[in-house]
Amino acid sequence: MVEEERKYEVADDFVLPDLSPVAPAGGAVRTVPPVTLVASYVDTADLRLARAGVSLRHREGDALPWTVKLPTGAQGVRHEISRPGPPGEPPAELAALVTVHARGAALGPVAVVRTVRDAYEVCGRDGAVLAEVVDDRVTVLDAAGRTTDAFRELEVERKAGDRALLDDVGAALEGAGARGGAFVPKHVRALGPRAQEPADLVAPAGLPAVPTAGEVAVEAVRDGVARILANDPLVRLRAPVGDDDSAVHKMRVGCRRLRSALRTFRRLLEREQVRPLRAELTWLGEVLGAARDAEVLRERLRRTASADPTCPVPPEPVDALDAALAARQEAALAAVDTALRSPRYLALVDALVSAAGEPRLRARAARPARKALPKLVAKPWRTLTEQAPALAPDGPDDEWHAVRKAAKQARYAVRAVAPVAGADARKLGRALARVQDLLGEHQDAAVAGRTWVALAAEHPDGHGLAVAAGRLLERERGSVRRARTDFPAAWRRAGRRSRTRWLP
The missing domain is CATH 1.40.20.10 (CHAD domain)
Structure with missing residues (x-):
C-alpha cells in the first residue's frame, strides 16, 4: 500500500491541542489505547538504505512484523509492504525489494527503536477513520540495550480523508507549537548524521540557468x-x-x-x-x-x-x-x-x-x-x-x-x-x-x-x-x-x- 504522512517535531512538554474542531460535521476524534512498539532496523554497514530514504524493519507484535518502506518521490509518501517472518534475517521477498539500494551488500541490524505511542483517530460521520494522529516518544537503543538517544515527534497519517484534512490537522498542531518541515523517518534520526548523508544514487536535480552540453x-x-x-x-x-x-x-x-x-x-x-x-x-x-x-x-x-x-x-x-x-x-x-x-x-x-x-x-x-x-x-x-x-x-x-x-x-x-x-x-x-x-x-x-x-x-x-x-x-x-x-x-x-x- 501507499502510506502518506507528515511529521512534526515537538518539545517534551508539548501539550496536544483539542483536535475535535478539525473533524468534519458529525464526526469525532477517537482516542486509541497507548501501545509500545519495538522495531529493529536492518541496513548495510554504510547505511545505503537509510541514505536512500528506504527502511527495512522487524516490529514486535505486528501480525506482519517485517515491513519495507520505499520512497515514491513525493515527500512523506512511501510504498509500504509487510510480510510475516521471525526476527533476524528479513524475508527474501522484502530483501529483494531493496536490491537497487543494497546492491549486493550484506544486510544486518543497525538500530533498535522503542516507541511509546498515543494515537488519535479523526473520524467522519459514518465512523470511518479519515486521519490518524500519533504522539510518539522514541527511545533509541544500542546492541546492549542501552539508551543512546530519545526524542518526541508527532505523525499525521492520511487514511480515508483528503489532503485538506491533513492541512487542517497540521495547522492545529503548529498553532500549539509543533514544528513541521523536512520529513525525517525515525530510524534515520536514530542512526544519526551518517544516515542523512547523500544517497549513492544521484537523482536528477535540474539544470543551471546557462548549462553546458x-x-x-x-x-x-x-x-x-x-x-x-x-x-x-x-x-x-x-x-x-x-x-x-x-x-x-x-x-x-x-x-x-x-x-x-x-x-x-x-x-x-x-x-x-x-x-x-x-x-x-x-x-x-x-x-x-x-x-x-x-x-x-x-x-x-x-x-x-x-x-x-x-x-x-x-x-x-x-x-x-x-x-x-x-x-x-x-x-x-x-x-x-x-x-x-x-x-x-x-x-x-x-x-x-x-x-x-x-x-x-x-x-x-x-x-x-x-x-x-x-x-x-x-x-x-x-x-x-x-x-x-x-x-x-x-x-x-x-x-x-x-x-x-x-x-x-x-x-x-x-x-x-x-x-x-x-x-x-x-x-x-x-x-x-x-x-x-x-x-x-x-x-x-x-x-x-x-x-x-x-x-x-x-x-x-x-x-x-x-x-x-x-x-x-x-x-x-x-x-x-x-x-x-x-x-x-x-x-x-x-x-x-x-x-x-x-x-x-
Whole structure:
C-alpha cells in the first residue's frame, strides 16, 4: 500500500491541542489505547538504505512484523509492504525489494527503536477513520540495550480523508507549537548524521540557468537511471502503480530513454562507459518487452473484440485467446523475475548507479548547451526525414515499424534537449509525440492481427477460434489503414519550419 504522512517535531512538554474542531460535521476524534512498539532496523554497514530514504524493519507484535518502506518521490509518501517472518534475517521477498539500494551488500541490524505511542483517530460521520494522529516518544537503543538517544515527534497519517484534512490537522498542531518541515523517518534520526548523508544514487536535480552540453547530458542520464531503478521493486511486486501504465512498462520506457540519451549524447560521454551500458540496457529492455507485449495484447484483445457492437466477437473464443495470452504473460513475468535476481542484473544496477554518480565526460561536453546540442539532435532528425516521406500507403508493415523506431529516437533526443533548446523544440517534441502515437498504434495493430491468427492456429480447440481470429484480424487491419491515412498530416505538422528552424 501507499502510506502518506507528515511529521512534526515537538518539545517534551508539548501539550496536544483539542483536535475535535478539525473533524468534519458529525464526526469525532477517537482516542486509541497507548501501545509500545519495538522495531529493529536492518541496513548495510554504510547505511545505503537509510541514505536512500528506504527502511527495512522487524516490529514486535505486528501480525506482519517485517515491513519495507520505499520512497515514491513525493515527500512523506512511501510504498509500504509487510510480510510475516521471525526476527533476524528479513524475508527474501522484502530483501529483494531493496536490491537497487543494497546492491549486493550484506544486510544486518543497525538500530533498535522503542516507541511509546498515543494515537488519535479523526473520524467522519459514518465512523470511518479519515486521519490518524500519533504522539510518539522514541527511545533509541544500542546492541546492549542501552539508551543512546530519545526524542518526541508527532505523525499525521492520511487514511480515508483528503489532503485538506491533513492541512487542517497540521495547522492545529503548529498553532500549539509543533514544528513541521523536512520529513525525517525515525530510524534515520536514530542512526544519526551518517544516515542523512547523500544517497549513492544521484537523482536528477535540474539544470543551471546557462548549462553546458555535458550538464544536459548528465541530467538526461540521471533521469533515465532513476526511472529504471524506481520501478524495480514495483516490477518485482507485480503491483499497480496508480495510473494506466504498469511498472513493467515504466521500467521498459526508462531503459529506452536511457539508451536513447546515451546514443544522443555519445559524443559527449566516454565510450568505455556508454557501450557496455547500452548493450546491457538492450538485454533488460528485451526481457521486460516480452512481458509488456503480452500485457498490451491482452488489453487490446477485449477492446478490439468489442469495437463493433453491431457485430460482436463471441465471448468463448475471446476468453480462449485471453487464456493463451495470460499463460504467455505469466511465462514472460517469470523470466523478468529470474533476470532481476541474476548477477548480470546486479552488475547492471552497479553500473547505472556509477553512471549517474560519476559520469565520464569528454572535453567537448564543456561547450555551452545552446550551441552544442542542436547538432546532436540533427542526426536522428535527418534519419527520420529520410525515411518518413518514403512510406507508401500499401507498403509492408516492417517499413512502417522502422520509421516508428526512428521517430521514437528523434522524439527522445528532442525531449532531452528541449529544456535548453527553447519553445520550437518543445513544439517539435509535441508534434513528434503525435507521429509516434500513430506509428505505435500501427505497430500494435499489425502485431495483434498476426497474433490472433497465430494463436488460433496453435489452439484448434473447437471454440470457433479461426473465425473469431479472422474477424479480429480484419479489425486490426482497419486500424492499420486508419493510422496510415492519418500519418501524412501528422508528419507535415511535425516538419513545419516553425518547429525545426532551431536545428542546423
